Amino acid sequence: MTKPTLTLDEIRKNVSRVDSELLALLAERRQLSIEVAKSKIQTEKPVRDPAREKILLEKLVTAGKKHELDAPYIVSIFHSIIEDSVLIQQAFLQKLANPDSAQPIARVSFLGPKGSYSYLAAKHFFSRKQTTLAELPCKSFKEVVEIVENGRADYGVLPIENTSSGSINDVYDQLQHTRLSIVGEITQPIEHCILTAVDTDLENIDCLYSHPQPYQQCSEYLRSLGDVKQEYCSSTAEAMQKVAEMKSGNVAAIGNASSGALYGLKPLKANIANQQENHTRFILVARNPVDVTDLIPAKTTFIMSTAQDAGSLVECLLVFRNHGINMTKLESRPVLGNPWEEMFYVDVEGNMSSEEMQKVLEELTSLTRYIKVLGCYPIENVSPTEIELD
């Protein structure tokens, strides 16, 4: 029972064959997703159909049992496949709805250098959109916005919200003063590792390089290392660059493993953040707004300032509730130069082209001193359809 019937070489050849066949099937299924999207244009049915997805998953779990595959494994694989199918359909339909914005090359500005989390978010956003990136790393969020405003970039990528450190205030302040529109969003996992340029052991590391935020987000693990010096850098990518140049077994950078690979660094220890899961939500800004087809879910971001009495914000929020519009984020920011006024940023699930949302905007306009739609864009977060695993 414990003797292998094949040699390791034969087993590996079989694994390679199986993997090639898996890739071909994943590609075929993607093509079929595009066909589904085309048929949805004809029938005007939404891309997602949770009831159908549920039946599909249940059928797969039943079929999987015959192969002795357990339900959690099948569900996890097919959640990824369904997510891909939804995103591919969304990208296809959005391209049709916005023919002008479909360019083969997109010039994208982000807080650099190459390898930063903003860079990874930009790559991730365009990965399913068949677009080549022209990368424009910037030195500040202000520059990211400015070079889109002046036409040197088509898109700017900005971090807007982090699960462990909260909102990125700087970016909110930029949004208050730009004419750019939000045209997309992407959620990027932030995975901090200890990265080194040469093979070494943890006990040899006596100096770390990173941006202040990762130090804060990994404080518990770093405490366990004891007496290790911390050098501050302007970004995690800069820290990686430095450690790569030193080529020493006594120094390490904290940052993302796949960025580290860009600088030839290898992870010595993965997942060192206090919170096991850490995500940053990024937005994409462009000079012109996009149309979101009503076959896919949309999000709208408002900025508004209300009258100066306590109940007026609640009045505004009731408008959303009364129209059955779900709010996904509320953030308040002081108005620079006017300490008595507050600006509110509100994200809701809804498409500005719908009658309901037009009514909401009308009612809000009469309740606020100032209101602006910062953008209406596709929701890229595909929440998985759950089934009973019993």
Added chain:
Amino acid sequence: MTKPTLTLDEIRKNVSRVDSELLALLAERRQLSIEVAKSKIQTEKPVRDPAREKILLEKLVTAGKKHELDAPYIVSIFHSIIEDSVLIQQAFLQKLANPDSAQPIARVSFLGPKGSYSYLAAKHFFSRKQTTLAELPCKSFKEVVEIVENGRADYGVLPIENTSSGSINDVYDQLQHTRLSIVGEITQPIEHCILTAVDTDLENIDCLYSHPQPYQQCSEYLRSLGDVKQEYCSSTAEAMQKVAEMKSGNVAAIGNASSGALYGLKPLKANIANQQENHTRFILVARNPVDVTDLIPAKTTFIMSTAQDAGSLVECLLVFRNHGINMTKLESRPVLGNPWEEMFYVDVEGNMSSEEMQKVLEELTSLTRYIKVLGCYPIENVSPTEIELD
């Protein structure tokens, strides 16, 4: 270009065929993983080989490009496939190393009722172990431990750590007084949803049912709902039971969607927790310790109390560092009835059967007043191998 070449019915038939072929390949790949595990017994090589995994992923990304599949998608699917392969090999090798504990039916105690997060963790843990569960829901952590101690259950499942609410103190106190061993661990995602018994809208809900912890973990979203009454229950599963019985469009439970399905509830709104990702780590306890084969990574949990001077804990932690042993968790708990003493719980990456760990135990014994190995068990958390996505 936008007209589908197939009817929707034909497209769906093709999708079904592709999905069946995918399942068959996933099953074949699993069988090959067992063959790999058998050959590793012969060659005494560890189950994981990150360098090989990296080459494999890079090859797949290159091959995927020919199919117009993007790298992040391929990497995400194959991270799941590799994780499954590692866990299947670990389960196979552990079964060989512990022939006595390999029963076709495992009697498992957990904090109930059926549908609780402890129940989901138990199902998840045994899903790859070809074991049928005899479920023994309990009313307290104390009862979970007791019925394993008195032989009515083979395993007990206990939550030990939560990303958003920290350690579960009650369970640590139980561990201090039991002779049971920790024989396994499992990390379970905690996904809170608004669940209802009938189709309804969010604005109709005027009363929620849940355990105090989910209310706390979803506080931000709940604030956005405004004036909704909150009823407290002893568990999320009890809340679901109540809401299921009421069959009303005005009430909802907060809890896991797949547990909700057990009670016929449907998610009205998913992912409502403040933190997008929320995990609980569970441990499995049994009357006898397990042996962990040295082909797979092991974790060891110690409990110890040190002399009452400030430097003595640091002395102990230096023992781990000096032997290059990585600490993954440190938790202190007061000793009941003795306010001047503290107990420390320490998790480290290491196998008690190794020479290094035996030396560590020896040194710690001379430095502490009291020390006990609570258990040595396989690490079930398969950290993904990262590659450069450029």
